[in-house]
Amino acid sequence: MLLWVILASLTAIVLFVLLRPLAGSGGSEPGRDAFNATVYRDQLDEIEADRARGLIGEAEAEAARLEVARRLLAADEKARDKSGEVKSGAPARIALVGVALALPLAVLSLYLLYGSPRLPDQPLTARLTDPAQEKNVGALVARVEARLRAHPEEGEGWDAIAPVYMAGRRYADAADAYGQAIRLLGPSAERLSGYGQALVLEKGGLVSEEARRALEQALARDATLVEPRILLAIAKEQDGDYEAAIEDWRGLMNREGADERWRAMVQTRIADAEAHLSGAPPPAADATPPVVSGPSAADVAAAETMSPGERQAMVEGMVQRLAARLDAQGDDLAGWLRLVRAYTVLGRDDEAREALARAKGQFAGNTQAIEQLDALAAELGLKS
Template identity: 30%
Template sequence: MFWLFCAFLTLAVGTAIAAPLLRRAATDAQDSAAAFDLQVYRDQLREVDRDLERDIISLDEAQRLKTEIGRKVLDADRRMETDATRRRTGNALAALTMLGLLLAGTFALYLREGQPGSPDLPIARRIALAERAYDSRPDQAAAEAAAPAVPTPEVDEDYATLVQDLRDAVAARPDDPQGLTLLATSEARLGNMTAAREAQQKLVDHLGDKVSAGQLLQLAALMTEAAGGLITPDAEEVLARALQKDPRLPQGRYMLGLLQLQNGRPDRAFPVWRRLLEEGPPDAPWNQPIQASIRDLAWLAGQPDYVPPEAAPALPGPDGDQMQAAEDMSPQDRQQMIEGMVARLEGRLAEQGGTPQEWARLIGSLAVLGQTDRARAIYAEAQSRFGDAPEAIAPINTAAEQAGLIQ
């Protein structure tokens, strides 16, 4: 069936290429020199008839002229037909050459990018292969060993010293929840994803049944990052625990959809991401990656007519010129610029209000700047504003957990 469709498509393309070339041959034939001569001879025949009517020439002379011009007409007609045949032949050869090059290029591209020997897979077979891929995932240790190395970002020496002091403090007090939380966050910012995952794992183990859904989700996210983006069976188990504590956890539902995508089940990923996209606020941070792929995902899930809700504008932040300027600054100047941007965001939220995501951004930014007390005050104010709306307070709580403000 596939090759029959290809043959039909090739024939249609070949016809579309050849038809205008053949029509051009007929037009060229009409514009040839022989066609011009033929028109001249026909005019001469009409001129002979007019001269005969006006008695300028005799009947015998008229017959002689018509016979001579008639022979020229026949000769011009033969030459015009020969030119047309030659042009049709040349254009047909050009069309066949172009078609041959097109077919050869298409076939070469298919051999490179396609899978000529692969049979058509019925849906049951596809599901079976997806289940096999799901069952054969590597565990966390194997995935971390195979993950590509993460580039180490450049950090200020003072910050690196603070992180090392934090490591020493956590080693001296391994059961301090706040120290473990800060260490996991700091290691992640340095690109030490395995160390961050280990710190978060110690925090989860220490808290036991008191661990929150956000802390479990953070562990699942760090495990995924340390595994090179793969959600391993170990990370999936932690994710399931987080969703068991809070089934509406947006980031957890996003990871659940991603898990289904990684294992070849767009039919399962689509309803998860669709509900997340339609239920959550339009400016939720997880909406951007979902919006980028939801149409393709809907098509793969058998719902090609799905129309996603309109995406919200991006959260305010530095533009390209500001980012380029920040790269050329000294660490002190860069710090001042960041502090200025955070101060402007804080002032705008105080005067005009903003979305939950902007409040979460402010809390996280203040924590990064080391202004923990100010971040705690902003978190308290955000709770008073959004505490009655669980979906709105969720990203704020997550930011507070990641900043170490709540356990």
């Protein structure tokens, strides 16, 4: 309500100021040539002052005076011809009524179109101390973050906020928070497992050496954890060790309380890995894409013996081959998904975006494929 009072009074004041000249009687004004004449007279005075101060000589002053005087004379003559020509009345009244009616209407409709009059201000300090925000996760996160900025040595804070980051898909922040919690409070199975998961998700599904160490340590502390097992099996797949991976997957399936949520996924992966072992193409390439589809076993075996630089070159080469293949035959959705992900992992975001855009072009009209591409883009944080 207060907002509307402010807006109405603002409008009223502006209208009053704006329209006052139109409501008056309309005084006369001196013609333009009278103004010109004033300027010329001022200039004559100035020349005189300059001469008096010795800045210009007599002769120069005289010449300047002559020029200005000639202009002054002309202006004076014109000013006498037509001074104070005044018309007034009808146009001013039409403008008065027109503006007074149209302006508030136009402004109000534009404001209602673009504005959000119901939304109050929400300055941060007020929000953080507002008890009504107690249940809001965002507010809690902001509060903890503010506290951690001031006291970065409080491990409990990092421990509390890390899972929240995970849920919010802020994987880099989550990895950092778990890392801080481990540093300050010491390792625990949950922290190590969370740290490993965050690292994997941050890298878009790639299980790095550091992540594997953390996950293995987590399992060593608590063998009942499921997530580290899944990720470690994926790591084995990535290394090309499909037999060990299948063994792991089977182990998972046989465990007590094998969860429906991941049972189907594990089955697909077993089939996938078996297909790899037998050398046949994966049976269901068009089904849910695996989190990571890796290079061939031979490639990986070769990678083991390489220096980091060479390994990088090999990865680049594989990505290049994949891109070339997709250039030639573009109807391979799984291939596109892999390419986009690979580019992101390599940090070549621009190319990832380009690949994404091209894949979308390829599968235009195929809503399911587009959905998968979009989901991947969201997961990797790519904006096309």
